Amino acid sequence: MAKDNKKEPLPPDEPELDRRKTSILGTVVYEYIATGEPVGSATLTQKYNLGVSPATVRAEMAALEDEGYLDQPHTSAGRVPSDRGYRYYVDRLIQPEVIGVEERELIRTEIHRARTQLDSAVDHASHVLSNLTRNIAFAVVPRLDNQTYRHLQLIWVNPHRVHVVLVTDLGIAAQTTIDTSSEVDPDQLTRACNNLNAQLAGRSLHDIDVRLLEELTRETPLPADLVHALAGLFTMRDKAEVERRLFAGGANNLLDQQEFRDFRTLRAILELLEEQQTLYRWLQESLQHEGATVSIGHELGSADMNECSVVTIPYKVGDRNAGALGVLGPRRMQYARLLSLVGHVADSLSALFQNEPQP
Amino acid sequence: MAKDNKKEPLPPDEPELDRRKTSILGTVVYEYIATGEPVGSATLTQKYNLGVSPATVRAEMAALEDEGYLDQPHTSAGRVPSDRGYRYYVDRLIQPEVIGVEERELIRTEIHRARTQLDSAVDHASHVLSNLTRNIAFAVVPRLDNQTYRHLQLIWVNPHRVHVVLVTDLGIAAQTTIDTSSEVDPDQLTRACNNLNAQLAGRSLHDIDVRLLEELTRETPLPADLVHALAGLFTMRDKAEVERRLFAGGANNLLDQQEFRDFRTLRAILELLEEQQTLYRWLQESLQHEGATVSIGHELGSADMNECSVVTIPYKVGDRNAGALGVLGPRRMQYARLLSLVGHVADSLSALFQNEPQP
C-alpha cells in the first residue's frame, strides 16, 4: 500500500536522541515548516507546552546545533533545521497526515477522467499532485515490462517507412516511426503483423526480445532492421522516446515559496525541468524501493538544490513497480502531507492500472 | 516565404515622423535593445554619428516623448521606447537580420532529425527556436484539415472500448480511445476499418464529416457514438486533445533577462506556460495572417505582460496555413533577429511537411 515509508538509507551511525531533545527537535521542525521563520526558545515555550523554561530549551538547542541537527542563520536568530534535522524528523518523528475525503476524491476522479489514454492518466496524476501540493510534480509512464501484449499495428507509409503502434492491456503504450533500408511490401507487412498478433497476444512484454521476433517472423519475413527496431521498441531502449513520456508541471507554484526568491535556485530548477534527465533518474531510482523515498537538501547532490527536497514514490502495474512520480519543493516542505499525498496518488494510479483489463 | 512581415494592424492614424525624429527614435530603440539601459542624449551623440549636438537630441526626444514614442522612467533618466515606439520601429524601421549559415543549418538538421514523428518535429522546432533566441518558444502541431487520409486503425480493446490511430501523409496525426455505450464486435470493427481505408485513402481530411462516415459505414455498421467520436477526431473538435499537442519550452532562459527579475511578471509567464490556453489562442490568431505577427507590451492585453512581446508565425501544409509557432520574450527583444529566426523555422517546417509524401 505504499504506506510503509522507506526513505533514503539512514546514516549507519545515526544515534537516537533522548526524549526531550527529540521533542524539541520535532517542535522546531514543525514550527519552522509552518512559519518559515527561524524559531527561538521563547516562541517555542509559548506556543507549545514543553514544560520547561526558555533557558533550558536554549541549552538543548545549543546541544542539538553542536550535534548537527539544527542551524543558526546568525548569532541572534532562532534555530532552523539542518538537513540532518529534517532527516531525523522524516525518519523517526513524522506521523502520516490524513488526507481529506474531498482531496482523495479529487485525485481519484482526476486520474480516472483521463483513463482512456495511458499518457493522459499519468499526466493528470502529475497535474493533480502539483495542484494539491502547490509544488512541482513529475511522473513517468509505466515501463513496458509488466504490460501484456495486446495488439501491434504496423502501418505501411511508404516503401521505406513504417509506423508502429503498440497496444497493451493498459492502452497505447508506445509508438514510433521506423525507417528501413530495404523496401517493405505492404501485403507482406500486413501478413507479418497478423502473424505476430496471433502469436503474441496475451504474452508479457517482458518475454519478447529480438530472438523471439526473428523466430516468429521466419515465415512472414521482415527487413532485419525493422525487426531490430521493433525489439528496441519493446525493450524501450530508445532513449529519446522515453524522455517524451515524462510529465512535469507546476513551476508557477515555485514563486509562492519564499526560498525561491533566489534566482540561482530558481534557474537551477527551471533548467532541471527543461532537461528532464535528472527528474527521470530520480524516478528510476525510486523504482528500486518500495514506498516513498525522501531526499533532502544536499542529498540531491547539487549545490543549487540545497534548499530543495524531493519525494518520489513508485506505482505498480501487476505486482511490480512500473512507473514512479514525485514532488519537488522547498526543503521546508510539509513532509507529512506530501508523503500521504504522493502515496495516495501512487495508489490510485496502481489501482487504475490493475483494473484496466476489465472495462 | 513568410518574409513579408505583416504585423499587428497599424493604428489607423499613425503619422510618419520626419527624418531626424525617425533616426533618433530608431537609434534609441536600437541602443536600448542592445544595452537595456535608458539612453541619454550624450550617449546617443557619442556612439552614433547623428550630426547634431546633445541639446538638439534632447529637444527631439522631448518631442518624441510628447507624441508617445518614448518614455522616461524618471526625470533624470534617459529615454526608453514606449509600446508605440517599438511598434513604429517594428513596422517601419526594422531591417531583417541575416541568419548565419550555421544557425540555418542547425535549424534544418534539428527539425529533420525528428522528422519521423510529427509531434517530435514540432517539438524540436520549438526547442531549437528557444535555444537560438534564448527566450520561450512554443509551437502547435498542424491542423488536420490540409492533411490527406492515409490509414485509419481501429483497435478493439474490449467490447466497450476502441483505440483509434489516424495516419495521414504527415505521419501519426491523431489518436484517442473511444468508449462506446453499445457493444462492438471485433470482426465487425475490422471490416468497417478496412472498408473506410479503402474508401478514404488519399482523400483530404477536410472533406470528411459525420455524414460521409455514416454513409460509408452503412454496409459495415458501427455504433453511432463511435462514428460520432471518429468524426470529432477528424475535425479535431476534442479540445483536450488539442492542448496536448502544444509544445512550449525555454522558461529557464527567462532569468537571463533583467526585466524578469520582477516576480509578478515571472509568475504571470509561468502560469501562462502552465495553462497553455493563451499560447494556443495566439497561435490560432497567427493562422489568420500571412507572415509574422508581432504583439508588443499592452497589445498582449494583460497588465502582467506589459514588459513582454510575442512574435508568432504560421507554417504551411500544402498551400494553407496549418500550424504556427512563436516566441515570447521581453519587450526589449531583438525583433530583427527574432523575426528572421521564426521565419526561418517556419519555412523549414513548411518545407518538411511539403516533402514528406516522398521518402
Place this chain on the structure above:
DNA sequence: TTTTAGCAGTCAACACATGAGAGTGCTAAT
C-alpha cells in the same frame, strides 16, 4: 529661425549611521 553651450535642478542609487527588536549564551540563584 535653428542649433548649441552652459548651467541649475531633479532623481535614483549607493553608502553609511542609527535604533529597535529578537534571540542568544552565560552566570548566579533556586
Place this chain on the structure above:
DNA sequence: ATTAGCACTCTCATGTGTTGACTGCTAAAA
C-alpha cells in the same frame, strides 16, 4: 538540573548625506 536575569550580538528597517547621470531651460551663436 533548572531557571531568571542580563549583557551581548546581529539583522532589519529607517533615515541621511553624497554622487552621478540626465534633463529642461535660457541665452548666445550660426
